[in-house]
Amino acid sequence: MPELPEVQTIIDDLSKYLIGKSIDKLNIPTPSICRKHVPKSSRLKGVKIQSLDRRGKHILVNLTNNQTMIVHLKMTGKLIYIDNATEIAKHTHFIMIFDSGELHFNDIRRFGFIDFVNSDKLDKIPYLSGLGPDALDISTPEFISKLRSRNKPIKSALMDQNIIAGLGNIYADESLFSAGIRPSRIASSLSRKRLEKLYQSMREILRIAIQARGSSVSDYVDGSGIPGTFQNQHKVYGRTGLPCVKCGAAIKRQVLAGRSSHYCSRCQR
DNA sequence: GACAACCTGACC
DNA sequence: GGTCAGGTTGTC
16 A cells, blocks of 8 residues: 555654653564564563664664564555554454553464564665655655666556655656656656656645555555545546546556556547 | 466446 | 556466
């Protein structure tokens, strides 16, 4: 589910609730969602939450024992803080229990995962070290040079986490609409000027989306379990057949890199 | 590139 | 019954 704005919203929320909390124990109903070395509850007792961080769409929970818990929510994962947990929702696979309050990892499709790694060795974790610069950190020249060298559809390049980290299907589509670029256009064929426009569009979309606390299309909720509102501002994503907000032409859908792309064939060239 | 795989659920 | 879904990885 979550892309950069959703993950950022969750981290901002959870930071407020979790930093300084002391771990009591873990409850892991579905051990298979954990990658290899999940520490025993007894070794985490008394360890505190130091800070939360984001790498692309990965959530990093830094602990005071020099370990980092990494969470990827994939399509339907949720990470929710519950003050007074009285029940365990369906599809809850991992629970971190504090001296007060609990952190629940819930994932209907079970694509997501939780990993524990040494905080000093984050850069050696293959799925983190391969990530490109963050969509909110990358500079204009770097953005342009990275995309100009790719001979594939701009939509596919935007979603490639090893080129730029953070964008997924919704924000790639919305950024391209805002920039007036058709998703199927080969990245290397776009002028510097058009890529600069795309850079600005992407930043603006992400900024507004974070302000709106992310997009809730079906499953996404924030760190308290509350939906976001940016879905109300989507201009092309999920609007196949509906009129373009700019020109009124019907929004089209085309599959690219195995994913639905939504665009206006009149406004986007 | 295209496609299947990993899963569950919603919708037609 | 089939299609589709905010992601990623591995296979032709």
